[in-house]
Amino acid sequence: MKILEKLKDLDRRIIYLLVFLSIIIPLIPGFDFLKFPVSASKETKAIFDQIENLKEGDAVHIDFAFTPTQKAELLPFFEAFYKHCLKKKVKVFIYYAASVNGMGLGKETVKNIMNMDEFSHLKAGVDYIHMDYIPIMANIQIFSMVSDYKGTFKKEGKIFEGVETLEDIDFILGITGSGWHQPFIDMQIRFHYKFAMAVTAVIGPELIPYYQTGQLTGLSNGLRGAAEYEKLVSEKYEVNYYGSATKGLSSLTLSHLVVFGFVLIGNIVYFIERKRGGK
Amino acid sequence: MKKEIPILLGLIAAILWYGEFFIAGMFFDNMKMFFSDGMKIGGVVGIMIGAYSVGRQNYFKIKYNNERYYAILRVSMIFLMIFLGWARGTSLGTPFSSVFFNVYIPFQATVFALLAFYIASAAYRSFKAKSIESAVLLIASVFVMLSKITLGEAMWDKIPVIGEWIVDAPSSAGRRAIIFGGYLGMITMMIRIFFGLERSHLSE
Numbered sequence: 001m002k003i004l005e006k007l008k009d010l011d012r013r014i015i016y017l018l019v020f021l022s023i024i025i026p027l028i029p030g031f032d033f034l035k036f037p038v039s040a041s042k043e044t045k046a047i048f049d050q051i052e053n054l055k056e057g058d059a060v061h062i063d064f065a066f067t068p069t070q071k072a073e074l075l076p077f078f079e080a081f082y083k084h085c086l087k088k089k090v091k092v093f094i095y096y097a098a099s100v101n102g103m104g105l106g107k108e109t110v111k112n113i114m115n116m117d118e119f120s121h122l123k124a125g126v127d128y129i130h131m132d133y134i135p136i137m138a139n140i141q142i143f144s145m146v147s148d149y150k151g152t153f154k155k156e157g158k159i160f161e162g163v164e165t166l167e168d169i170d171f172i173l174g175i176t177g178s179g180w181h182q183p184f185i186d187m188q189i190r191f192h193y194k195f196a197m198a199v200t201a202v203i204g205p206e207l208i209p210y211y212q213t214g215q216l217t218g219l220s221n222g223l224r225g226a227a228e229y230e231k232l233v234s235e236k237y238e239v240n241y242y243g244s245a246t247k248g249l250s251s252l253t254l255s256h257l258v259v260f261g262f263v264l265i266g267n268i269v270y271f272i273e274r275k276r277g278g279k
Numbered sequence: 280m281k282k283e284i285p286i287l288l289g290l291i292a293a294i295l296w297y298g299e300f301f302i303a304g305m306f307f308d309n310m311k312m313f314f315s316d317g318m319k320i321g322g323v324v325g326i327m328i329g330a331y332s333v334g335r336q337n338y339f340k341i342k343y344n345n346e347r348y349y350a351i352l353r354v355s356m357i358f359l360m361i362f363l364g365w366a367r368g369t370s371l372g373t374p375f376s377s378v379f380f381n382v383y384i385p386f387q388a389t390v391f392a393l394l395a396f397y398i399a400s401a402a403y404r405s406f407k408a409k410s411i412e413s414a415v416l417l418i419a420s421v422f423v424m425l426s427k428i429t430l431g432e433a434m435w436d437k438i439p440v441i442g443e444w445i446v447d448a449p450s451s452a453g454r455r456a457i458i459f460g461g462y463l464g465m466i467t468m469m470i471r472i473f474f475g476l477e478r479s480h481l482s483e
Contacts, residue, residue: 012400019399036429041443068384069391101387104379108371135322201427205446209455212447224427253428255395260424262403263417270407 007269015262022258026250034250040228043211047196047218048084048232050171056089058170059163063181064106065098070177070200071105076245077198077226078175079109083241084233086119086127090170091159095131097141098180103133125157139183142166146191166191173198185215198225223248286475293473333357419445 025031040048054060062082066074085092094110096103107130113119114128122128131153136144144152145166162168172193174181177200185207188195194217197207201222210216220229226245234241340350363375370376408414425431426442471477 010403015400015403016396019396023395034430036433038429039432039439067387069387071384071388072392101383104369104371104376105384108376108380111371134319135326136318140318205450206454208446208451209458212451222427224429249429253430255399256424256428257430259399259402260421262399263406263421266403267407267417270409 004269004272007265008273018258018262019255022254023251026254027247031250034253036253038224038227038231038246038249040232041221041225043219043221044225044228045232047081047173047198047220048229048236050194050196050217051081051084051088051090052236054088054090054170057162058090059093059168060085060090061093061095061169061172063095063097063172063174063176063184064102065096065174065176065178065180067099067101067177068105072244072248073200073223073226074175074177074198075105075109076223076243076248077220077229078106079113079243080226080229080233080241080245081173081198082110082113083119084229086113086122087233087237089127091163092128093131093153093159093163093169094128095141095153096133097138097174098176098178100133103130106130126159129155129157129159131155137183138180139187142183142187142191145169166193169193171196175199177203179203185210188215196220223252282478282481285481286478289472290475293469297469419449 026034051060062078064078082092082094094106096106110128110130114122114124124130132155134153141152147165149163149165149168150160172184172195174184174195175198181195181197184195195215196218197216198220199207199222201224204219204221204225207216207219211219220226223245226243227249230242230246233239334354337350337354339345341347341354360375360378363373363378367373367375406417406420408417422438423442423445425434426439431438431442468477472480
């Protein structure tokens with residue numbers, strides 16, 4: 001049984017090659033055979049509904065706490081969420097938490113969105129503002145925001161009219177691939193702010209207990225969560241906001257199937273070997 | 280005094296922070312701002328210490344030929360970024376941001392993307408139903424995997440329901456136990472630091 005021996009000691013380069021192809025092929029135009037309709041999960045829908053319930057001029061704080069490492073999974077959600085906020089005409093405060101490395105990425109993305117015809121009339125410091133980066137821990141950030149929201153970030157602009165403390169922020173979204181926002185979850189019960197998160201798929205399941213207890217008012221999980229949000233906003237406003245998350249879903253599907261196939265083959269080989277009395 | 284002062288500082292910080300959390304309004308607003316400004320200053324000092332540490336480490340690597348060329352490359356890149364930022368600024372459209380977007384971001388994204396390849400290889404070699412427990416884990420993971428891709432829903436509309444139940448009920452219950460355990464440990468550690476029993480952070 002040469003095949004069995006070969007499968008048992010399968011060269012990892014073959015695995016790498018197949019995974020690579022499974023990610024690349026669906027992205028090539030014309031290879032969209034793995035595109036299936038995506039339905040929104042209740043966690044992602046919760047974020048969307050809360051933004052929908054905001055009034056014009058309400059304040060949304062985005063805690064942009066990820067680096068370019070997690071760009072593929074989290075940036076599409078940021079784009080869709082930010083466009084949704086602009087559509088709802090709420091004031092958007094973008095703070096680059098956790099790492100200075102994310103700031104360039106966030107500012108470039110915002111710049112590209114603001115160059116779109118439908119948003120080009122909006123002004124920095126009036127409709128949205130970059131709060132930049134300050135070396136400060138999340139729990140200190142919350143306490144500072146409770147005391148003096150504007151003073152914490154030392155920024156100026158018309159956008160701060162009516163926004164004095166954390167109480168004036170109507171919704172906070174944390175976007176991260178780490179445990180940075182744990183103090184936001186812990187202190188949510190004390191300061192009564194609405195706090196939701198968009199995270200990488202790796203840490204999504206860890207946050208489900210917090211969503212169940214209401215300490216998180218919404219949760220977007222990985223690339224799929226971003227694709228769900230793109231769909232929700234696109235359908236609601238009848239615009240084409242389908243971006244890289246929707247495109248990436250077919251890659252996600254095929255790569256999952258490849259991993260699933262390898263696990264299946266690995267188990268078949270294991271059981272045949274065991275039946276023969278091998279290790 | 281080298282030990283006593285940090286222990287005393289730990290005690291004061293514990294009283295203030297935990298007291299503040301349980302007794303709302305214990306501080307005046309400007310007191311809170313004092314702490315936040317103090318943290319910012321601490322953060323800046325931390326960055327300076329980090330820069331010194333990186334400089335020192337690479338200096339010795341270059342001096343004693345311990346991966347000398349990597350160290351030279353690392354230091355050169357640091358100085359290049361400092362020079363670009365100093366010469367033309369760091370805003371969008373400058374050489375600094377160009378290097379950031381065209382070199383740094385692809386590098387970082389590549390490192391993270393490599394995970395997918397390692398996971399596939401590791402899953403093939405080790406994810407086997409060797410016992411009842413591992414078989415249950417395997418079946419659960421297959422359902423969760425399928426529920427996360429759009430194909431799963433297209434195959435059978437109950438797959439997302441089963442996958443969601445696994446994440447919401449058994450997985451979440453286990454996670455909750457870990458969270459409780461972690462927080463109890465943190466409270467214990469706080470009490471130990473409060474009474475000066477825990478001194479590992481003072482290099483003891």
